Amino acid sequence: MANSNAEYIQHHLQNLTFGKIDGTWRVAQNTQEINEMGFMAIHLDTMFMSLLMGFIFLFVFRKVAKRANSGVPTGMQNFVEIFVEFVQNMVRETFYGRSALIAPLALTIFMWILLMNSLKWIPIDVIPGLAGMLGIEYFKYVPTADPNATFGISIGVFILIVFYSIKINGFGGFAKQLSFTPFNHWTLIPFNLVLEILGLLTKPFSLALRLFGNMYAGEVVFILIALLPFWIQWSLYGPWAIFHILVIPLQAFIFMVLSIIYLSSAHETH
Numbered sequence: 001m002a003n004s005n006a007e008y009i010q011h012h013l014q015n016l017t018f019g020k021i022d023g024t025w026r027v028a029q030n031t032q033e034i035n036e037m038g039f040m041a042i043h044l045d046t047m048f049m050s051l052l053m054g055f056i057f058l059f060v061f062r063k064v065a066k067r068a069n070s071g072v073p074t075g076m077q078n079f080v081e082i083f084v085e086f087v088q089n090m091v092r093e094t095f096y097g098r099s100a101l102i103a104p105l106a107l108t109i110f111m112w113i114l115l116m117n118s119l120k121w122i123p124i125d126v127i128p129g130l131a132g133m134l135g136i137e138y139f140k141y142v143p144t145a146d147p148n149a150t151f152g153i154s155i156g157v158f159i160l161i162v163f164y165s166i167k168i169n170g171f172g173g174f175a176k177q178l179s180f181t182p183f184n185h186w187t188l189i190p191f192n193l194v195l196e197i198l199g200l201l202t203k204p205f206s207l208a209l210r211l212f213g214n215m216y217a218g219e220v221v222f223i224l225i226a227l228l229p230f231w232i233q234w235s236l237y238g239p240w241a242i243f244h245i246l247v248i249p250l251q252a253f254i255f256m257v258l259s260i261i262y263l264s265s266a267h268e269t270h
Contacts, residue, residue, distance in 0.1 A: 005227050012124060014138040015043040015146060016131075029137070043140075043148055045131075050143040050181035053115040057108070074239050083111060088257070094260045097168075097267025105160075105263075106256050114215065116143045117215060120248060121241055124222045138159060144202040144215040144251075147208060157259045161203065164266040203262050207255055214251050 017028040019037025027044070028034045051061060064080045087107045095102050107235075119127075119142045131139035144147040166174045178196040179189045218240075224238045 008227060009220075009223055011138065012128065013140065013220075015140045016045040016136060016138045018042045018044050030066060042240040043146055044080075045139045045141060046143045046146040046149050049115060049119065049141050050112075052150055053143070054112055054121070057111045057115055061111075079146045084108070090257065094257060095267075097164075097264055099164075099267065102260065104262055106260055109157075109259055110252050110256040112248055113144060113153070113211065113255055114132050116149070117248040117252060119143075120145075120215065120218060120222070120244055123237070124219075124226045129215050142215060142219055144211055145219045147212045150203070150212040150215075154204040154253075156213075157207060157262065158204040161200075161266045164263060168267055203258075207258055211255055214247060218247065 014031070017035075017037065018025065018035045019028065019034070019041030021028070021033055021036050028037060028041070060076070062078060064077050068077055084107060087110055088103055091106050092104045122141070128139045128140040131141075140146065165177070169177060178200075179192055180186075181192055181196055183192055221240060224239070225233055225240065228236065
């Protein structure tokens with residue numbers, strides 16, 4: 001029983017991985033083959049589900065935008081406007097620079113992560129079971145429970161942080177900021193550089209690992225609940241799913257707010 005439980009857990013935590021083994025590109029069948037693929041392997045399930053959630057977000061918001069009217073909003077328009085106004089107010093309160101990109105970026109980050117996180121509400125065996133019927137053995141369907149997805153988003157934010165820091169202050173100003181902060185003396189430049197570069201690099205790590213850690217831990221708990229007898233499963237699944245009604249939007253909100261704060265800091269002139 002212990003072995004079957006371990007196999008069940010491993011099966012649900014295994015990504016559908018595509019990579020190169022012995023000169024041939026193919027889908028991995030086990031953990032050993034994944035290790036042989038190395039860094040260039042691609043998690044097809046993460047890519048598919050994240051792109052699907054992104055497409056749903058773009059499709060719905062574009063459709064509502066095209067049909068929007070100036071009267072009292074109803075239906076889907078009202079639902080979308082709630083999110084747009086919420087993010088817009090958050091940007092106004094948090095972002096102190098001037099940029100036409102930040103509000104759409106913040107809305108995209110929030111809604112995309114929210115949709116990906118929301119997949120966790122689907123019972124743990126439904127999507128992998130459907131994938132199994134199509135001959136797909138492994139399918140880990142929550143993208144934010146994969147560090148590749150969370151790091152992909154956070155690295156994109158990090159690139160924008162560096163870009164705007166250089167754009168606003170110039171390359172020389174950016175280098176001077178790293179060299180003379182927090183101690184404005186040339187003898188402490190090496191110490192400042194180490195401190196500031198580490199602080200800069202921890203931003204994408206903190207964004208990615210916080211989101212991944214919370215989603216992965218929740219995924220593991222759902223898997224463990226699924227191993228329990230049926231009558232116990234539903235007595236625990238409901239409360240845990242209700243708890244995630246708070247966790248899922250909260251993690252999207254934290255990622256968005258920290259991204260806005262980091263980009264606001266990058267727009268400051270020094």
